[in-house]
Amino acid sequence: MTRPVGEPLPTAGRPRPVLEMRAITKTFPGVTALCDVHLTVRAGEIHAVCGENGAGKSTLMKVLSGVYPHGSYGGEIRFEGEPVAFKDIRASEQRGIVIIHQELALVPQLSIAENIFLGNEQRSARGTIDWNATYREASRLLERVGLREKPQTPVAELGVGQQQLVEIAKALAKEVKLLILDEPTAALNDQDSAHLLELILQLRAHGVSGIVISHKLNEIRAIADSVTILRDGRTIETLTVRQATSTAPELSEERLIRGMVGRDLDHRFPDRAPYRGEDADQVALAVGGWTVRHPVDHRRTVVDQVSLTVRRGEIVGLAGLMGAGRTELAMSVFGRSYGQYVAGTVAVGGREVDTRTVPAAIAAGLAYVTEDRKRYGLNLLDTLQRNVSLASLPRMRRHDAGRRHGMRGFVDEHHERRVAEHYRTALHIKTPTVAEQVGRLSGGNQQKVVLSRWIHADPQVLILDEPTRGIDVGAKYEIYTVIGELAARGKAVLFLSSELPELLGMCDRIYTMAEGRLTGEVSRTEATQEVLMRHMTLRRTTRNGS
Amino acid sequence: MTTTTTTPPEDPPASPPALTLLFHRARANMRQYGMLIALVFLVVLFQIWTDGTLLLPNNVSNLIQQNSYILILAMGMMIVIIAGHIDLSVGSLVAFVGAMAAVLMVKHDLPWVPALLLSLLIGAVAGAWQGFFIAYLGIPSFIVTLAGMLLFRGATQIVLEGQSLAPFPDGFQDLAKGFLPEVGPYTQYHNPTLALGLCAVVLLLLREWRQRTRQLALALDVLPTGLWVARCTALTAAVVAFTLTLASFHGVPVVMLLMGGLLLILGHVMRNAVVGRHVYALGGNKAAAQLSGVKDKRITFAVFVTMGVLAALAGCVYAARLNAGTPQAGLNFELEAIAASFIGGASMSGGVGTVMGAVIGGLVLGVLNNGMSLVGIGTDYQQVIKGLVLLAAVGFDVWNKRRAGR
Ligand SMILES: Nc1ncnc2c1ncn2[C@@H]1O[C@H](COP(=O)(O)OP(=O)(O)OP(=O)(O)O)[C@@H](O)[C@H]1O
Ligand SMILES: [Mg+2]
Numbered sequence: 001m002t003r004p005v006g007e008p009l010p011t012a013g014r015p016r017p018v019l020e021m022r023a024i025t026k027t028f029p030g031v032t033a034l035c036d037v038h039l040t041v042r043a044g045e046i047h048a049v050c051g052e053n054g055a056g057k058s059t060l061m062k063v064l065s066g067v068y069p070h071g072s073y074g075g076e077i078r079f080e081g082e083p084v085a086f087k088d089i090r091a092s093e094q095r096g097i098v099i100i101h102q103e104l105a106l107v108p109q110l111s112i113a114e115n116i117f118l119g120n121e122q123r124s125a126r127g128t129i130d131w132n133a134t135y136r137e138a139s140r141l142l143e144r145v146g147l148r149e150k151p152q153t154p155v156a157e158l159g160v161g162q163q164q165l166v167e168i169a170k171a172l173a174k175e176v177k178l179l180i181l182d183e184p185t186a187a188l189n190d191q192d193s194a195h196l197l198e199l200i201l202q203l204r205a206h207g208v209s210g211i212v213i214s215h216k217l218n219e220i221r222a223i224a225d226s227v228t229i230l231r232d233g234r235t236i237e238t239l240t241v242r243q244a245t246s247t248a249p250e251l252s253e254e255r256l257i258r259g260m261v262g263r264d265l266d267h268r269f270p271d272r273a274p275y276r277g278e279d280a281d282q283v284a285l286a287v288g289g290w291t292v293r294h295p296v297d298h299r300r301t302v303v304d305q306v307s308l309t310v311r312r313g314e315i316v317g318l319a320g321l322m323g324a325g326r327t328e329l330a331m332s333v334f335g336r337s338y339g340q341y342v343a344g345t346v347a348v349g350g351r352e353v354d355t356r357t358v359p360a361a362i363a364a365g366l367a368y369v370t371e372d373r374k375r376y377g378l379n380l381l382d383t384l385q386r387n388v389s390l391a392s393l394p395r396m397r398r399h400d401a402g403r404r405h406g407m408r409g410f411v412d413e414h415h416e417r418r419v420a421e422h423y424r425t426a427l428h429i430k431t432p433t434v435a436e437q438v439g440r441l442s443g444g445n446q447q448k449v450v451l452s453r454w455i456h457a458d459p460q461v462l463i464l465d466e467p468t469r470g471i472d473v474g475a476k477y478e479i480y481t482v483i484g485e486l487a488a489r490g491k492a493v494l495f496l497s498s499e500l501p502e503l504l505g506m507c508d509r510i511y512t513m514a515e516g517r518l519t520g521e522v523s524r525t526e527a528t529q530e531v532l533m534r535h536m537t538l539r540r541t542t543r544n545g546s
Numbered sequence: 547m548t549t550t551t552t553t554p555p556e557d558p559p560a561s562p563p564a565l566t567l568l569f570h571r572a573r574a575n576m577r578q579y580g581m582l583i584a585l586v587f588l589v590v591l592f593q594i595w596t597d598g599t600l601l602l603p604n605n606v607s608n609l610i611q612q613n614s615y616i617l618i619l620a621m622g623m624m625i626v627i628i629a630g631h632i633d634l635s636v637g638s639l640v641a642f643v644g645a646m647a648a649v650l651m652v653k654h655d656l657p658w659v660p661a662l663l664l665s666l667l668i669g670a671v672a673g674a675w676q677g678f679f680i681a682y683l684g685i686p687s688f689i690v691t692l693a694g695m696l697l698f699r700g701a702t703q704i705v706l707e708g709q710s711l712a713p714f715p716d717g718f719q720d721l722a723k724g725f726l727p728e729v730g731p732y733t734q735y736h737n738p739t740l741a742l743g744l745c746a747v748v749l750l751l752l753r754e755w756r757q758r759t760r761q762l763a764l765a766l767d768v769l770p771t772g773l774w775v776a777r778c779t780a781l782t783a784a785v786v787a788f789t790l791t792l793a794s795f796h797g798v799p800v801v802m803l804l805m806g807g808l809l810l811i812l813g814h815v816m817r818n819a820v821v822g823r824h825v826y827a828l829g830g831n832k833a834a835a836q837l838s839g840v841k842d843k844r845i846t847f848a849v850f851v852t853m854g855v856l857a858a859l860a861g862c863v864y865a866a867r868l869n870a871g872t873p874q875a876g877l878n879f880e881l882e883a884i885a886a887s888f889i890g891g892a893s894m895s896g897g898v899g900t901v902m903g904a905v906i907g908g909l910v911l912g913v914l915n916n917g918m919s920l921v922g923i924g925t926d927y928q929q930v931i932k933g934l935v936l937l938a939a940v941g942f943d944v945w946n947k948r949r950a951g952r
Contacts, residue, residue: 082606362839376837379830381897390827392839393820411818414760421766453838 015043016081018209019064019097019178021140024075025061026056028440030432032058034073035233041178046200046210048220048241051230051260052472053444054430057213058102061180064211065099066092079178090119096177100167100184102443102470103214103374104313105153108384113138113151116170141169145199159322161192166198179203180211183443185219186470189322189498197223215255215444215472224255227251229259236260262475267415270477271502275313283350284492285310285366285461290344292332302339303329304516310492315483317507318496319532325516328495330463335361336370348460362391365460369450369467371496377450380439384431385420387438387449391457427478444471451479455486462486465496480506500529512536552789580942581890581906588910594915599920600913603795604733606788611722611952613912614642614801615860617905619879620886621812622856623653624904627887628816629849630829630896631687635676635694636857636883640876642698643861648711648871659717666858672698673854676845681846695880703873712870722867725796726803735790736797743789747782754778784813801863805905808856813901825849854892885932910935 019041026034034056041047049057063073066086077084079095086092089099101509106115113134122137124130138151147165155163164184171179181200185193193216200210201223214220220227221241229236236259241251274280294300303325310316310426320326331338333346334356346355346364354363361368370376378387389396389411396411396419420434427448431441445469454462464483468476484505487493497503503510510527512520512535520535592600599605601690621637626633643665650661672694679690705799713719730737754777761768769777792798816822826844827835836842860879890907892899918928 334837335839357841358837359839359841368837369735370834370837375831376833377831378834379827379897381830381893381895384827386823386826390835391821391822392841409820410814411820411823413818414757414764414766419766 013205015045016306018043018076018080019059020076021064022076022078022080022507024060024073024077026059026073027070033233034063035316036235037075037230037233039228040238041209041211042225044204044209045225046204046212046223048224048227049211049213049230049473050215050217050220050227050256051236051453053448053470054442055230055260055472057230058182058442061099061211061213063182064092065089065097067099083340090546093174096175097180098171098174098176098178099180099184100164100171100182102182102186104163104167106163106166108156109154109191111152111154112147112158112166112169115155115166116141116151117175117395118170120174136315138169141172143168144172146195159192161186161196161322162191164188165199166300168196168203170308172203176208178209178211179212182213183470184212185213185214185216190500192322193219215470217256217473217500221251221253222533227256229256231260231262236262241426257473260472268473268501269479270481270484272315272506273488275488275490277490278311279490280311280313282312283309283525284314284348286345286347286350287329287333288345288347290329290333290346291330291342292339292344293342295339301342302516303332306344306513306516306518308494308511308518308521310494312490312492313487314508315487315493315495315506317503317510318494318513319498319500319503319510320513320536322498323515324513324536326513326519327465328516329513330465330494330496333361334366334463336402347421354391360480362457362459366463367391367454367457367459367461368463369465371465371469373446373450373479378438378446383435384424384429384438384441384449385417385434388420388423388434388452388456389416391453419456420452423448423456427452427482428475444475448475448479451482455482459491461492461494463494463496466498467495468497468499468502478503500532503527503532504529512538513536550707581903581910581939584939585906585910585913587914588917591926592913592920596917597918600917601791603791605916605920606791607795607799607818609912609916610805611799612804612812612916613908614722614799614805615864615867616879616882616886616912617805617908618808618856618860618863619883620890620904620908621808621901622853623883624887624890624892624899624901625812625816625825626687626853627884627892628829628896628899629825629846629850630832632884633676633678633687633691633694633850633853633857633879635691635698636853636860637876637879637881638698638702639669639672639854639857640861640864640879641702641873642672642705643858644865644868644875645702645705645711645871645873647718647862647865648714649705649716652711652871658715662718662721662862665862669854669858670851670855671854673851673857676854677847677850680850681843687850689903702875706871706873708873710870710872714866714869717863719866719869720800721804722801722863724800726798726800728797735793736795739789739793739797742798743785743793746789747785750781750785751778754781804859804863809901809905809933816901821845821848826897837846841914867939882911883908885936889936891943907939910939 017040019039021037021039024034024037037056037060039049039060043057049060051057064077066089069087079097084095107118110118116138117134122130122133134150135307141150142151145165145168147162147164149158149170155166158166167508179469184196188196196463197219200212212220212224224241226238226240228238238453239251239255239259288307290303290306291301292303294302306329308316318326328338332341333355336356337358347351347353355361355364374380393411394409396416397408417434423429424434429441429445429448431445438446441449451467457468467483468479471479483493483495495503495507504527508524510522510532511518512522512532514536519538522531522535580666589600619640623633623636646668647661647665650656651658676690676694679685680687685858726738728736728738733888758768758774768774816825824835827838827840828842828845832842861876862876868875886908887899887906889910890899890903890905892903914932914935915928918931
């Protein structure tokens with residue numbers, strides 16, 4: 001089931017290739033992002049592309065869709081049998097290649113219908129926008145993607161999963177033949193993901209081929225017909241997913257990982273050393289009766305009397321479906337950064353602390369790693385070094401042999417650079433120098449930068465909100481290891497995640513939330529996906545506690 | 547902390563060769579290096595075109611004094627733009643503070659030192675006034691400072707009753723026109739200037755050397771020795787040449803000391819102080835900065851107060867240069883300062899740029915002005931050319947970024 005890279009697949013009995021990318025090479029100043037990459041997608045198949053962070057997946061798709069115009073890369077692209085040379089995205093869209101980027105690109109203020117037809121407006125004979133046709137067509141498309149919303153609804157009012165569907169509707173409006181999805185489910189919960197994957201399969205049935213980039217291997221196995229693995233900007237292999245035959249067994253996740261990482265990964269989760277400090281049983285974080293209202297709609301209670309504790313050296317999970325209020329809880333505890341505070345207390349290390357502002361929360365020993373790195377995490381224009389140091393600048397004074405001198409309130413750039421270098425190597429952030437602009441890093445590597453910032457802030461309590469979103473399996477392992485080590489050093493970790501296996505693999509205890517309330521608390525030994533799911537879907541009638 | 551994987555990672559990310567690093571650094575500051583080269587190019591061009599008049603000692607002094615107030619404004623404007631804002635009021639504020647200084651000194655006979663300090667205070671209050679609306683009430687800076695532009699211009703006319711007030715005491719005039727006094731025996735050169743130049747060279751080399759030893763001690767990669775020596779030599783040569791030029795005329799202008807001090811302090815604060823870093827963070831991504839503990843309101847407020855003080859200083863220098871407080875002072879200064887900032891590497895979206903860049907941008911405009919006047923190009927064409935330079939500078943940057951892959 002493996003084939004030598006670059007050779008045509010045996011054509012007998014297989015549909016013709018709709019897309020062939022040959023010997024694609026793309027360099028950025030100082031970085032070779034793609035080197036001699038081959039990709040063949042056959043008509044009516046879902047082709048997955050996977051690989052580690054920074055392997056070049058997004059770049060390859062940008063080359064294909066004309067984001068990087070013809071001439072800025074080497075190699076040849078053939079679509080439907082003819083060579084193509086796109087000068088921009090419009091050109092590729094005209095041929096029916098539509099890309100949905102890792103970061104959604106909708107205009108929040110515009111309505112669903114306006115977004116769907118943006119740049120592709122339904123016109124009347126006089127050249128003005130034909131609103132009737134727009135709404136009619138939009139409704140039809142929304143039905144096709146299974147989104148039950150009015151076309152007039154502003155996109156800002158939709159959740160991420162629904163926005164993703166609008167993106168697909170937008171693609172369908174353009175008569176798409178090849179749909180490219182860059183990590184479509186990274187920001188979605190299980191339900192929304194399942195719906196989206198189902199939709200992709202439906203589209204395939206209607207003759208739309210697809211390229212899907214994903215770090216979620218189970219998804220790849222569920223929907224893809226074949227997989228191309230990239231590593232360090234090169235094609236490693238193309239594998240067929242389905243049809244376990246007598247000679248070839250079904251493709252296993254382990255097999256995929258070996259291709260991506262170049263070695264076997266024996267465990268998905270590291271072994272954790274327990275924290276053995278004297279104060280091991282001390283409660284590090286205690287949140288009591290935390291209640292928060294919606295920032296605009298004050299009648300809506302988003303977090304309702306949540307009380308939880310995390311001990312030193314403990315990793316505690318917080319599970320919940322989309323809209324359960326996990327992020328809202330975390331952000332409002334962290335300096336009341338979300339919503340309108342109603343009631344509740346926070347104690348760190350047994351003492352009640354003031355967390356009314358973010359600086360106060362940081363001073364009290366809290367840290368919050370955001371789930372939305374672009375919006376709440378990074379200064380994309382600035383360097384890796386400065387992004388890492390941002391939350392601990394006052395401590396970036398000159399160090400010599402553990403002693404701090406240098407002026408208060410001033411940063412020693414050499415020390416700062418060493419710190420950044422340290423995290424670059426320790427977390428394997430893929431970039432040649434810490435002076436690189438963070439905006440130029442691949443998605444997963446950006447996530448590692450945010451994580452570095454907060455690890456270096458050296459908090460007592462670390463709140464991690466989806467810390468492994470968009471991160472490849474190998475790097476996930478590294479991040480789990482880092483989290484494990486932090487706990488072993490006596491930090492308390494509150495771990496918010498939509499991926500249940502990850503919570504089950506890492507946490508000592510798991511709380512579940514639903515509709516803003518705490519609905520359960522499960523210890524490591526009792527926890528299974530089924531138990532958690534049951535608690536996560538509990539309805540209003542049940543009160544706190546398991 | 548170390549991370550362990552089941553099998554050891556193949557190879558630790560190797561440090562790329564020093565030249566690649568150099569290249570990356572240079573690319574990060576492309577616009578600034580580009581503008582430095584452009585500045586050198588302009589100087590050489592006009593030096594040839596004017597048969598050597600441009601770099602005659604008296605013209606160099608003149609150039610510095612002529613552009614001092616725009617450079618001071620540009621430094622402040624750069625900080626405002628880095629913070630993600632804009633200040634349209636500085637030209638009017640220059641006029642208003644100049645007028646107030648005139649009222650204090652000419653009408654009320656206040657000695658110039660307290661009058662200067664009071665003027666700076668007025669600038670700080672004006673900055674605080676605007677900063678309050680912007681930082682604490684969240685009104686866009688474009689609107690607040692547009693209002694300020696009208697408001698301060700009007701206030702100037704009210705204070706001056708539509709007329710110019712003159713003359714200023716000599717001490718105050720020296721702010722714009724004075725030179726460091728000569729001391730010591732007669733040499734061909736201005737002695738204190740030589741001494742200052744020598745100090746500058748020594749400090750510069752000392753700093754370079756200390757940085758290098760620190761970098762080596764921390765096992766950070768450094769410039770290859772050859773390149774480093776070349777860099778030091780070039781820096782020294784530049785300072786020496788500049789010193790000798792100034793020293794063969796009246797010496798260092800007072801206003802240049804002022805600007806030099808400002809450049810050092812503001813540059814250091816923006817680059818190395820926690821507050822400075824917070825300004826960048828705020829301009830780059832406000833939400834992210836807030837969630838990292840940046841006190842956004844306080845920082846924004848402080849930025850506008852700083853701008854106010856700098857505008858006041860520029861106002862005093864300009865009034866001293868004219869030797870009068872006039873209602874028409876400072877017209878379009880805000881636009882010059884904004885242009886200087888963008889030429890010098892600021893970005894519309896905020897979060898990038900350096901104070902040094904603003905000075906380079908200001909000098910590009912200044913040399914253009916001066917050079918074109920010397921060769922006799924009319925002010926009409928001068929405007930056209932300056933407009934094109936602004937467009938070209940920013941256009942080049944955009945093109946360069948696009949070429950690098952967005
Ligand atoms: N505009 C750019 N300038 C410089 N380097 C870039 C640029 N865009 C991408 N790169 C580099 O190219 C490499 C590939 O990046 P790419 O975004 O394609 O990775 P990816 O496979 O999509 O990773 P992820 O899974 O993290 O999203 C990375 O090393 C990245 O740093
Ligand atoms: Mg990517």
